[in-house]
Amino acid sequence: MKCPQIITMSLRSAIVALIGSVSVAEVVAAENWYPYDTEVWHSPFDIDSKRSLKPYSPLKSATKPWDICVSLPHVDDAYWLAINYGIVAESRRLGTKMHLLEAGGYSNLTRQIAQVEDCIDSDADAIVLGAISFEGLNDVIAKAKQHNIPVIDVANGVSSTKVTAKTLISISDLGLNTGRYLADRHPQGSKSVKVAWFPGPPGAGWVESADKGFISGLDGNRSIDVVETRYGDIDKKTQMKQIESVLANHPDLDYIVGTAVAAEASIQLLKEKKLSDQVKTVSYYYTPAVHQAIKRGEVLAATTDSTVIQGRVAIDQAVRILEGRSYDIHVAPKLFVVDAGNIGGLDETSMLAPVDFRATFRVNNK
Template identity: 50%
Template structure:
């Protein structure tokens, strides 16, 4: 499956700065994986070719809730959901809570969306468990709820459009472990998985830690924090003070982005390398410039598009996959030219869209 996906993406080399309108419009068919039984990331997966509906039967009102819009990762998801809403011919309201500390605000925003008449709700959750009571209430009104990107523990959701962040973390860990197999000499790593308590962070942390077991990667520090640039920069700076003999800074895309100039300013670029466990334009630029080693892509834009299509399918009584996500692969300097950015990144210059009519 991995070879198939890489081959498909390799068919059209595309620059990071220019995601063309044509490639975005023709995003399907796309190879994905389906978890069965659904809602268990440990379930077996089968390969599936995803093709969305041509158009919705009516202009449904879809509410989309994000944790924040502070980095290009969620900008890519916003691009995916809003462009698919336009393509399908549905209305959409996008809200963002402002950060991973703002669970109550996310709950309030979703409640307001539902009160305003949302026919379906798509949630990028701040907390894996903290929205479960709200989801139960929404589902009692027969409103579909789609879990996108981050992961929600409720079994009452309608469907999931997401990948395994455990596997994302594992892929980055495996990449480093291959560079430093057992007996090759210890390489000290500081690891920044993201905000504590978020489902995707706990999964990513577990996947990374397991993947480096048995290698000469020495995990000397694990620091949690919001994915705002100021928070991550402070975590990196504090860690550099405590561990001057680091070999790697590894973590969120924001961590990788802020680490590059910090290391440069301290004259540590040659000593300390940088890797991420997901993909953003900043990571793409870092890869292009040789400043970041590698990052797996979870095809963020596609996850958003698929979530919207599933929501419309659920509303219209059409068949849908209950647990689906694009297959993962690692982007590095060796395969950079083959990477189709339209699967993952918003086009250059894209501004957040909060309303589609």
Template identity: 50%
Template sequence: MRNLKKMMLVTAAALIVGGAAYAADWSPYDAEKIEPPFAADGKPMDVSYVALDKASQPWKICVSFPHMKDAYWLGVDYGVAEEAKRLGVKMNLVEAGGYTELNKQISQIEDCVASGAQAVVIGAISFDGLNNLVSEIHKKGIPVIDVINGISSPDVSAKSLVSFYTMGSSAGEYLAKKHPAGSEEVEVGWFPGPAGAGWVEAANKGFLDAVKGSAVKVLEPKFGDTGKEVQLKLVEDELQANPKIRYIAGTAVTAEAAQGIIREQGLQGKVDLLAFYMTPGVYEGIKRGLILAAPADSMVIQGRIAIDQAVRILEKKEYIKHVGPKIFVVDSANVNDVPQTNILPPEGYKPVFNVE
């Protein structure tokens, strides 16, 4: 463990050329590990994640995603596919088609295992619904890596993910620093996403906790589906009901959709937009000065780490059981310095389902 600690504290800068890091040079990466691993009350500890140079053999890794309908999961796909190529392992990716397709995800993973997968990386549709399957795979001696979404099973071998509570609190802290206690109060319209979804509840709590004691007054949260039309209507209604609003904060879809309203109503400079996670649309909005800021969870790196963890476990090498990229806020001050292919898929990237 002493060697592991020493290895993980190595620091180095990624090679940057023209503002973009070469894919092969993503490691070391600023990260946080959770101690004890998998514990709900585990404490984050800063580490520098160092990936392997190469795998010792072309291991067969199965990757399962809920869907590939948006740029977020496309970014995770880019991460797992590129890391599989870099390490020299085989990767087969399946996607279930949506969050209603739990049975399909289970069936796809069972087929993967039956066809000889030696490790399984799962972006879970359900926090609890895959537990029986994970237990069965674990009994076969096949490691399961939990990526992005979270699985409650104690039988997972490792986790590569971040906390949506931290994503929400990072966005809230950004505003609280701009408007500390004692300064003039500012009103924020807050749109956390669909009510009842685990990631939404976590982000909502993080955001609200972060602004406590500051001059930021958050109006009643407006929950709603992350479809563009739904968010557009929610923002329009909120602006009409509360003309003193200084910020619109919420999902990436909220920020993307609200750009048009702000322009149409002549509110540029009067109402600023903030998202609590990153998408290509939000990234472009920040570059163009239309969106103020958003935390980045480096979904590409989460995918890369999951593949590295799988290979480390298969090769019986030391590995960090519960880790995720360090969350940081992207705004106009640093948007041109952040290596884009760490936090988003490259422009025009097409899904990759197989790496041989």
């Protein structure tokens, strides 16, 4: 099973050599990405419920080119581009049609509602929804159900119980895995280390969840002293200012832990202050910049939610539902931490879109 997915560089090189000018994105779309370690929730509409580990294997192919309509908040950042890539790659592999609508940003709830209504009016066979709002799409989801169109909730989550399936991680678990990683490095009773925690904007639900998970992951470990928690907007200027203040307050700091933006901001500051060897940086979620920084030794570790796999599983769930196959109502990739010890053996395209991939809005299998 693959968590993370492992493929050898020699195998990838051989495939590219055989196919010639075909892009990496097209090659990877045909690769076997499974089985992949996932978790299945016992109570699908309770994100905090118990779950079981399951090696996920998708269908080999669809029985017909089902028309799957996808609605995402946007495809302007690395996260949603990775979701887009997973959706496109799995649609091609299974042989389904796919058309994607993007709302243009999180302020455009009305536009996303209208786009989902367009999916319904166009007689789509299924809808994959990366929702802008936790509550705001419930009515249009109910409308889809009235039209017997299954809705698969991917990545962001909605409160509606009318969705047919979910491919949805727990944000709290991102913090939990990060906290456990530190606790494992510094067991109870070992030399104490000082940690500064930068979870993100104050009052944001996802930040509160990550914060709760992080503290839980530390599990009361007295060898880890969280000397400051700094909430703030996740723009680089704000994060650099906060980190600089914390470094001034705690010249003997050992760790900066927080958002990917905090991690990226810390790299420059630590170099300027000649503290890169003393202070280690950890991100509780994954981005291309963090990925490269781990490779360069500038970031110690980051937790990944295997973003591409979420997109792939959502498409497979849709096809399973349409064909009356067995499916898990709530499933998501098992989270794991990436560091220098395992990054060399990872298939990056389980987490990130290939560098040559561009936002793709339609797959036309026949």
